[in-house]
Amino acid sequence: MGIVLSSNQYGKAETRIVRVSRHPAGGREVGSERHELTDLNVSVTLGGDLAGAHLTGDNSHVLPTDSQKNTVYAFAREHGIGQIEEFGLRLARHFVDSQPTIHRARVHIEQYGWVRLGPHSFVRSGMETRTATVTYDGDQAWVVCGLSDLVLLNSTGSEFCGYVKDRYTTLPETKDRILATAVNARWRHVSPDCDWLESYSGVRDSLVRAFVDTYSRSLQQTLYAMGRRVLEHRPEVAEIRLSLPNKHHILVDLSPFGLDNPNEVFVATDRPYGLIEGTVARDDAPPPGLAW
Secondary structure, eight states: OOOOOOOOOBOOOOEEEEEEEEEOOSOOSTTOOEEEEEEEEEEEEEEESOHHHHHTOOOTTOOOHHHHHHHHHHHHHHTOOOSHHHHHHHHHHHHHHHOTTEEEEEEEEEEEOEEEEETTEEEEOOSOEEEEEEEEOSSOEEEEEEEEEEEEEESSSBOBOSOOOOTTOOOOOBSSOOEEEEEEEEEEESSSOSOHHHHHHHHHHHHHHHHHHOOBSSHHHHHHHHHHHHHHHOTTEEEEEEEEEEOOEEEOOOGGGTOOOSSOOEEEOOSSOEEEEEEEEOTTOOOOTTOO
16 A cells, blocks of 8 residues: 655644734814724645655745745835735736746635724724635636635524424424524625726625525525626626525513513524525536635
8 A cells, every 4th residue: 555645744833923004184172183093814735846845844935834924024124915815816926927836825814804993093893804715826826715704693584483393392483593603704806907996895785685685484585686686787706605604593481471472582593503505606617626
């Protein structure tokens, strides 16, 4: 039996970086500047001619992960960040184009939201986390954008009936229920050239509007409606992958207290939960290549 080294990669995970962009406000007093805040978590993964490091301990082809971390910080200062997709593309291309032994780079970025309170004061947003994953192989780049933990809830307009019942089924059918989820979505772009902020805002709006507008007979139906709406309204998106946990809200039995409960008092449970996942794609979408 022969034993060989198969696919391998390495990199620096979760480099935290906060960049403050300072814009003069015209006053001379301390604190007169208007600041922009960008808060990121950056993970870099590199692949290429690295067998020697695994097989013989030869590190001559290895760019240290500490150098990768330092590159993230230096690029944030030298080039700025801009949209996270632009920052990811810049980093991925640098690692491949500057290192002869590196043939593939993937940069995954999470962006945390802050809401402005004043010229230089902010509060952390409780909304979703924006993400971008950029892959570059020296010839072609792929961009997958996304968001996580976008919490949505419809207090009516949802039912769940007509499902399979067996000896273990205790769930009653319902024509009126709370439908809640924390959307995790990733979508692949047709090309790496895009107005990234406008596209992200448009995709997010399509997801939210579809959730609001769809009378749901199942979370599966809602998932497809959300994906379909994105593809109908955003031609730059080739496919979207959705993961929707069903955040159950259970009607509380108030009869022991002599009270009725006409769908007004619920207990929100965090686990266990149903998990609905699916991909909605164009039938003529370009092949994914190394995107995922």
